[in-house]
Amino acid sequence: MAKxxxxxxxxxxxxxxxxxxxxxxxxxxxxxxxxLYELAFRHxxxxxxISRGAKNSNERLEFLGDAVxxxxxxDYLFKIFxxxxxxxxxxxxxxxxxxxxxxxxxxxxxxxxxxxxTKDIHSQPKSLLGDAFEALIGAVYLDQxxxxxxxxxxxxxxxxxLDIDELEQTETNFKSCIIEWSQKExxxxxxxxxxxxxxxxxxxxxxxxxxxxxxxxxxKANNIKSAEQRAAELAYQIxxxxxxx
Numbered sequence: 001m002a003k004x005x006x007x008x009x010x011x012x013x014x015x016x017x018x019x020x021x022x023x024x025x026x027x028x029x030x031x032x033x034x035x036l037y038e039l040a041f042r043h044x045x046x047x048x049x050i051s052r053g054a055k056n057s058n059e060r061l062e063f064l065g066d067a068v069x070x071x072x073x074x075d076y077l078f079k080i081f082x083x084x085x086x087x088x089x090x091x092x093x094x095x096x097x098x099x100x101x102x103x104x105x106x107x108x109x110x111x112x113x114x115x116x117x118t119k120d121i122h123s124q125p126k127s128l129l130g131d132a133f134e135a136l137i138g139a140v141y142l143d144q145x146x147x148x149x150x151x152x153x154x155x156x157x158x159x160x161x162l163d164i165d166e167l168e169q170t171e172t173n174f175k176s177c178i179i180e181w182s183q184k185e186x187x188x189x190x191x192x193x194x195x196x197x198x199x200x201x202x203x204x205x206x207x208x209x210x211x212x213x214x215x216x217x218x219x220k221a222n223n224i225k226s227a228e229q230r231a232a233e234l235a236y237q238i239x240x241x242x243x244x245x
Contacts, residue, residue, distance in 0.1 A: 027152040036139035043117040058135035065138030072150045094229050095167045102130030174232035191228045207231045
């Protein structure tokens with residue numbers, strides 16, 4: 001028994017050191033509450049029930065991180081584009097927080113090595129990376145507060161990994177792409193607002209995208225418009241070969 005305990009302590013100590021070094025290398029600080037970061041990298045497939053059906057996975061941190069990222073990106077765009085209208089700012093934010101973008105960011109900063117899941121991480125859908133990235137930002141927010149989170153997201157992620165000028169020229173209106181494709185292929189398309197999760201500033205709207213009476217994808221976001229775009233983006237990934245042919 002003592003041997004098993006020593007083994008577990010050594011294992012968790014190694015994992016803690018790995019996470020601490022990762023946070024320091026990427027964001028420039030050492031975590032104060034390492035548990036938050038361990039949780040951020042724990043996929044629901046390896047979670048255990050802790051109370052009344054609640055499980056210790058990264059899903060709650062993902063929910064929080066999504067809202068924090070949206071707020072920081074909106075603030076950043078508002079300041080660097082002082083003369084652009086609401087429509088432009090909304091499109092730019094959608095480009096910066098798109099599922100593809102978050103998946104790419106998760107991959108580029110090295111989350112593959114840290115996510116805990118029951119399966120080989122490289123065989124999992126790329127959305128796993130984007131989800132973990134959101135959860136990581138949620139962990140930073142709880143551990144360090146809003147100001148530090150804003151600073152590291154802008155200085156260590158946005159300014160290093162995102163080309164704002166290139167994004168400005170990129171068209172990523174996935175909802176329009178899906179609608180145009182559906183009209184061409186004579187497929188009915190419907191975005192269903194199914195539920196509201198949370199309250200007040202923590203509200204998230206869930207949207208389901210249906211094609212020919214079949215639910216294809218669903219997504220959540222702080223507002224209906226963004227949730228529709230995310231659901232459309234997921235659907236776009238599924239039917240992309242047909243759209244591009």
